[in-house]
Each structure stands twice: as structure tokens, then as C-alpha cells.
Amino acid sequence: LARGLTEPSGYLTDGPINYKYKTKCTWLIEGYPNAVLRLRFNHFATECSWDHMYVYDGDSIYAPLIAVFSGLIVPEVRGNETVPEVVTTSGYALLHFFSDAAYNLTGFNIFYSINSCPNNCSSHGKCVTGSTMGRVFCECDNYWKGEACDIPYCKDNCGSPDHGYCDLTGEKLCVCNDSWQGPDCSLTVPSTESYWILPNIKPVSPSVSRASHKAVVHGKFMWVIGGYTFNYTSSQMVLQYDLESNRWTGVLVTSFMRPLARYGHSLALYQGDIYMYGGKVETGYGNVTKELWVFHIPSLSWTMKTPTVLAHGPQYDVEGHSAHIVEMDSGDVIMIIIFGYSAFYGYINSVQEYNIKTNSWLVPETKGAMVQGGYGHSSIYDTMTKSIYVHGGYKVFTSNKYGLVDDLYKYTVNTRTWTILKESGLARYLHSAVIVSGVMLVFGGNTHNDTSLSNGAKCFSADFLAYDIACDEWEVLPKPNLHRDVNRFGHSAVVSNGSMYVFGGFSSMLLNDVLVYKPPNCEAFKEDLCLNAGSGIRCLWYKNHCIPWDLGFANSSSHKVKCHPKKSATDGTCFRYTECASCTANTNGCQWCEDKKCISANSNCTLSVKNYTKCRVRNELICSKLTNCKTCSLNLNCQWDQRNQECQALPAHLCGEGWNHVGDVCLRINTSRENYDNAKLYCYNLSGNLASLTTSKEVEFVLDELQKYMVQKISPWVGLRKINISYWGWEDMSPFTNTTLQWLPEEPNDSGFCAYLVKAEVAGLKAYACTEMADGLVCEKPVGKICCFFFSFRWANFLTPHSSVRRLADRFSEGNIPFQKNNNNNLVAQSTTVCGTLLCSIGCCVLPTE
Incomplete structure (x- = not known):
């Protein structure tokens, strides 16, 4: 259905009742060439992310796209002052509405007008005619400014003369005295209260607008790279924002080689270099990529890196992931890439590591909880706990079930261990997160999780959450109290001088504004209030001063923390963890019981496991987390069931009776007393060899099994022998590295040419004459794939x-x-x-x- 509208003003609506399923409808509003046409969305309610209204600045779909409306567009503050308004300047506007077959809502009521003032000057000014082509503009009342007279300034005259004064000739804002701050100079310096501001940005250009970009801070500048836009030809890949002067600067790249435009990538800063990985390339070949680019800030040049891929998995091409550069305890500088979505492998559960010094790439084996990867999560790196905190995201639960989550994971970088923390209770994705004084601040995002009916969840959120790392507690903070709504997703957030800067994003239109959040200042609190400083901040009392958590953590050996008493977990809370590692590697107070279920640590259990290191790995649960055929096939313990579209564990009979399936091999422990050659022959007769224990998973299994034989005190042969006077090697011809297993003190001795495993207070290897008898042996054979x-x-x-x-x-x-x-x-x-x-x-x- 197509309709034409030629009146100077009027309404567009889907009708008096809910719009129909599978609807396609197009309107063309015709003014006159170069006239300004305004669309005011008085009501809009459609299915978020599925039913859309597209708005083009012209008379066809080939004209510039300027807005895409979806979901519930409801003003949250000040009534009609915050109703969305879309402007076209061609004299025409084409609107196209599309709905799918899931569910329908009340639709829309859109008012249009030609050559009118924005938002009717918000009732704070009058509409007057200018000299340019007869166009009109707002002449604002005193103490109101902006194109639509919608920005108040100099409230209460800035507390003049004690607090500050109103600058009426310049930018029309409060200029505060040294001891006062805030948009109206009402807060002391330092202050126990937080506040938001919308700085006056210079210049404001449509080419700055973008979403799903990334930003980092270097010095006094915020560097913004990439992002999704409606028009890539007029958009710049690299932008520089001066955090002190609030001024944008386009960056003239000096290198001939440069990346194509992209969004959904990651950025991480190390010294003077910005590392950009992955993303969705919207131009050119248009795929999700695994390109690694480095932007050198001093020379304003790009370099492309091609890392050497090591064992344990491929280098995943991903979008919607996150990355942090961390200096490890080993001295290595590693960029850690968390999760993401791959067009080839689906949703990635793995961590990827890029070693900056060696230019090498690794997908490491991780320990702890079995986590579910996703797209559009947020993450922060805490230098105090040396951990990455990952919140939310869009995830796949089975091959055909998806949704938003409120999960919070902790990844300890040096031990590569996952821990499940307390969830936020508010699922979202494409939000932002930063860390300020020991607290993770989460802002915005898409919170829509409805499937068959609407529960009011919004596509665009202004939710503001705080997670206290020290106490494992969430708190909902007040939303920004600004003169207009600031709902959005796909934005970026960075921290500079203790303040959070939010830029851009999407809220039916691509955004180009900057929001600044100023948290409370620890220095404003006295000793009795310091440890409980308030919402969204964590402080410490140190040398008669209240200081930020991170500064106090680094300077004080004792860290007193006041937390709310933690509620004991119920069996219902723990039941959702379906395997031992996730049940025990979390902070909810759960235990794994003998009948393979997770219950409260306070409940009765005859044989309990409370430490994830004591859990037996179950391949069927590992495989069930792999919801894509390609990722399933990467795990040698799994196979894809095409009919049921699920990843299943390989049958246990692949190893055979008496064998244990461990990682990529089958292991078997025998308690018979043999010399090395007879032990090797025993394994050979079983189509195997003495075990080459080269992975931590194999070592952990053998040590756990030996624990069961403590009465017999077996010390079995393993497949390790001296090749020459200074070289020891495994039976599978791999070198002995003294890492997964180590020699006992004063070993290896000169008389021993073969090795057996001793399980004492500290497990280790002991050299022994090959002709002597040892108590037991460990056999190994490949999995029958x-x-x-x-x-x-x-x-x-x-x-x-x-x-x-x-x-x-x-x-x-x-x-x-x-x-x-x-x-x-x-x-x-x-x-x-x-x-x-x-x-x-x-x-x-x-x-x-x-």
C-alpha cells in the first residue's frame, strides 16, 4: 500500500486499532524542493527489532536514510518536549513501514509539517521567519537555548554571586567559582553527590554520528574508530575528541594502507598504539573479519598485523566482542579477546589471546565455570583483581533459542579461570561498561527480550547500574536527569579523570552527542562515611584521608570492606547450574552433590564438591554448549547431530572398556608391578603406549585417579625417558618441558633413564632405572574418532x-x-x-x- 501526502501539515497513522501482521505500507510526503519537513512521533509502539518504520530524506528508498524507528517510543520526562522529531531538508520524506508475523502493537501517530519550527520551540520561545529561503527558526526566551529552545541554562542564576555567575554573552552557561561545580554551581568541590551534564560540543557534524563504534582515551583525547552509519562516504573512520575543550577533530591518516569501514570491532590501547580487531566490514567484501590493525597515534598511521596462529583452535573472525590489553605476571603483554559472534562458527565461548611481543595468536584452554559466549556484552579490566568482568550480551542457548542475559562473569587472566558472579537482574546487550573507583558502571543498551507478546521492554534504555566488585553487589542508580531523554544502545563509554564519557549510539536515529557523568568524590567523605561513601563508588580510609578504592588498594595492605550481609543461596538458585564446575566456581554459595545436581551449600549432602578443581569434566555438558556445527567439530570429544541440530559427546565406547576419555586421548591406569619395558609392552598389547602427559587436563586426571589408590600407594611408570645425556622426551616424541609435570627436588638423578610419577604432598617425577620395578603404569591411546x-x-x-x-x-x-x-x-x-x-x-x- 502506498500513499501520497501534499498538505502542508497532517497526520500519518496505522489506523484506530493494532496494525496488521505482515504489513508493508509506504507514504510519500511532498513539499517543495529544499523545504524543511518535520516529522513528530507523538506515539509509536511496534515490536522491537522486528517491525520498523524507515524514514528517507527524499522521494525514494535511494535517498539518504535518516532514521529507523522500532519498539516503544515513549517520552520519559517533561511530556512532549522529548517526543522524537525527524527533519528532512530535501522537501520530501518517504516513510516505509514493515511488520512481521510474530505479534503486533498499537502502531503509530506521526504529525508532519512543512517549514515549521522545531518542537514548536518547546513552549519556551517564538517561531520567526529568517532571511534564508523563507525558513523559520526559534527565538528563545531568557534562560532557554538550543535550536528548539529546549535547553535550560543558568538555573537559579548559578547561585550568584557566591557560587558563580551566568555567562550571557558566550555559550550561555554557568561559570562556577573554584569551590563549586555542577550545571548550576550548586555542588561543592569535592562533592558527595553525582551529576550528569551535556557539554556544548564544537562543531556538531552529522558525520560524527555513529553506533557500534569503539573509543579509547589517550592523554586528553578520546579516540573514536569505526562504527555503523547510514552513509559511509561522508563518515570518517578515525575521530579525535578533546575532553577539555569539547571539540571534535577529523583525523587525516598518513598511511596508504588503512582498514575498510567497520562496526562491532574491538579497540585496546597499549602505550601509543590502538589495536583494532575483527568487526563487520560494511563496505567492500562485507564480511565479519579477523583482521588485526594497529593505529599508531604519534604518526597517525595504520599497520596491519598477521599473527602466527598457535595450537588449540583457530583465530576466530568475530564481531560484538570485547578486548583488553593486559601485562601478565609472566611479563608478556597480551590482548585478550572475549567472546563475540562469528559468521562461520556462530557464538564463540572461547577466549583468544594475542601476544604483542611475539605477534602470535592462541585460543587457550580455560578453567573454572563453563561460560556461554555471546554478542554485544560489555567488559572491563580491573587492575586490582587482575580480572576481566563480562556482563550481559545476546546469547544462544540451543541451536534455535536465543535471548538476552543478565550474567556476570569474572575471568582471572593469569590463571585463565572463569567464575560466575551475581547477575544484575536486568538483561541487556549493546550497552557500555567502565570501571571507576572499584565499581563497574553499566549504562544503556537494548533490553527487549519479548518473544510472543510485549511486556514493555524497550529497544533503547537509559538504565544506569553499578556493580561493586569488592562486595559482589548490584545497585540501580538514578537515570540521567537531563533536559531530554538519552536512551540508546550501541554507544561507547570511556573514563578520564574519574568521569565517564558516553558517546553516540542509536535511538531510532544515529546519535552524535556526548554525555558526561561525574561520580561522587571520595575526598568529600569523612572517616565515618568513607567505607559506605554512597551509590556507585567505593572508597578507602588511608592516612586520615578518604581516597578512591583503586588508589587505596595499591597503597594499603589492609582493605576493610563494609558489605551488606549476603543472603544464603536457595536450592532453586543453585538448580540452574547443571554441571559441577559452574556450580562451584561461583559466588552464590552452592555445592555439587553426589546425584549430579547443584544445591545450596547449606543443604544436606552426603558427598559434596565445593571446589571446581575437584569436578570431573563431563564431555556431554561441554558439547551441549557448542551450538554451531563448526565449533562442535573443533572439539575432538564432540560430534554434530544433524537431525536434532545439536552437539553431542562422542560415545564412551570410542575408548573401550577400562579406558577413560580425557581430552583428545584415552587413558588407563594399571596397578601391576612391572619394569619400564614390560609396562610399555602391556600398553602396546592394548593398542596404546605409556602415557605422554603433555596437557594439564591429562595430568589433573591422573593425579585425581591416583588419589583413589592412596592405600596401595602406587607410583606408576609414565612415558618419559632420557634420550641422551641431557635430553628427556615423551614416548610420543614431544620434548619434556618441565611445565605440566615437574621433577621432584634433586631429580632427575644420574642413574635413572626412565621416569615414574610420585603422588606425595607435591606430585612430581622421579628418575629410575628402566630395569627396576615400579608400582603401576599409565597407558595412553588415541580416541577412536x-x-x-x-x-x-x-x-x-x-x-x-x-x-x-x-x-x-x-x-x-x-x-x-x-x-x-x-x-x-x-x-x-x-x-x-x-x-x-x-x-x-x-x-x-x-x-x-x-
């Missing part, structure tokens, strides 16, 4: 005697391996044999076409 053969040929091609499929089928038929047709009518043969000379990729043998 199931190979799935997928053919792109149709079933009819199978009948062709000379086809590659037929020749392969003849080879399989000798082993009585059946063929089946899958859902796509393609041939699938399953075999527990090794793939042989066929081309193999991630556990699957693929026949090359001829």
Missing part, C-alpha cells in the same frame, strides 16, 4: 559405476559400512576407521569432486 563422509552427489549418482562415490562405496562395503541418505538426500557413510588418504577437515572426510 567417528568419521562422517558427506557427498555432494545426489542418490542417483550413486548408481553410476564410474563415479568417485561408487569407488569409495566399494571400498567401504568391504568393511560392511552402511550408507544412509540424510535430510538433503545426500549419501552419508559412517565409519569408526581412520580416514586414511581422503581429504580430512575437522574430523570429517570430504570426497573431492571430479
